[in-house]
Amino acid sequence: MAALPHSAAARDFAGAPPSRAGVRVALGAAAALATGALLAGHERLGRWAGGFLDAYVAAQQKMLAATGNVTADGRSEFAVLLADGATAESLRGAMAGVADVSFARVADLDGWVIVTTTPGNRAGLEALRALPEARLVVPNRGLWICH
Secondary structure, eight states: OOOOOOOHHHHHHHHSOOOHHHHHHHHHHHHHHHHHHHHHHOHHHHHHHHHHHHHHHHHHHHHHHHTOSBOTTSOEEEEEEEOTTOOHHHHHHHGGGSTTEEEEEEOSSTTEEEEEEOTTOHHHHHHHHHSTTEEEEEEOOOOOOOO
């Protein structure tokens, strides 16, 4: 019986030791399975982990609420990314026809401006988003970056 032809790459791959990435993936999968089995097998530990997760999520939600986009005078702040070729002044002029949306300031980041409106002013925000000078309109919240 004749041997099946194999390419050199297939022979090299078959005889090669496992790569570091493959070992890491295998170890990660084994750790995840072991953790799942541990939590599923121990009801008390599972309840404790669930309670910890609930407390952690509640703390994160409080922190997010503290970085809300409401100013001291009760108006909501939104960050607007300017479209290509648009300037803060051109956006300010285009906003003249938008109900209850006010230009607040130019942001510290290039190409961004801050506007304010009354909370819940969906029509004003949609009109602002429809302007050709505005590429993106998002709530002006603090951004937490973790390594």
